[in-house]
Amino acid sequence: MDKKLLQMNQAEPGYEMKWKCRKCGKENSKAASRCFFCGKIQRIVFAGFWNRVAAFIIDLIILILAAYISIYAFNSKGTFNDLVLGIMLPWAYFSLMESSDSRATLGKMALGITVTDLNGKRISKGKATIRFFAKYLSALILFAGFIMVRFTKKKQALHDIIAGTLVVVKRDRYITI
Numbered sequence: 001m002d003k004k005l006l007q008m009n010q011a012e013p014g015y016e017m018k019w020k021c022r023k024c025g026k027e028n029s030k031a032a033s034r035c036f037f038c039g040k041i042q043r044i045v046f047a048g049f050w051n052r053v054a055a056f057i058i059d060l061i062i063l064i065l066a067a068y069i070s071i072y073a074f075n076s077k078g079t080f081n082d083l084v085l086g087i088m089l090p091w092a093y094f095s096l097m098e099s100s101d102s103r104a105t106l107g108k109m110a111l112g113i114t115v116t117d118l119n120g121k122r123i124s125k126g127k128a129t130i131r132f133f134a135k136y137l138s139a140l141i142l143f144a145g146f147i148m149v150r151f152t153k154k155k156q157a158l159h160d161i162i163a164g165t166l167v168v169v170k171r172d173r174y175i176t177i
């Protein structure tokens, strides 16, 4: 095995899953961001602002539908219901899905984007929870926390910076440079 190639392959921040090289088609280890066989770099692509907005709108529609279904199914009203549907349900949805193997909510899946930690790894439920509640802060400051995605280097929203997360385009859709 070529030592230099091996080092190069292990040095870059990784992604847990195996991925297929776009140039030579061979499978590479989870930690590599450069093809071991032909040296092609697989660049990490941070998800853009409008992709994230679109994913959020899809998630919002799903959560509103779920809320309506539960209101009609259980014929429930009142503060408890507001609390469950307004905070508990969205919290469970975002934190459980983003910390799962899919690393994404249904909206993010539809857009082919995933949430990772700063090393490209799956986030814990705790991190996902911090990320979720920090979104309220991002929204409170006139949504400036969301708009920051357009201006920060790694396209991080305020809640990404607080939780230590990134939103990236899935590896199988990475652009090869």
Ligand SMILES: [Zn+2]
Pocket: 021, 022, 023, 024, 025, 026, 035, 036, 037, 038, 039, 040
């Ligand atoms: Zn290759």
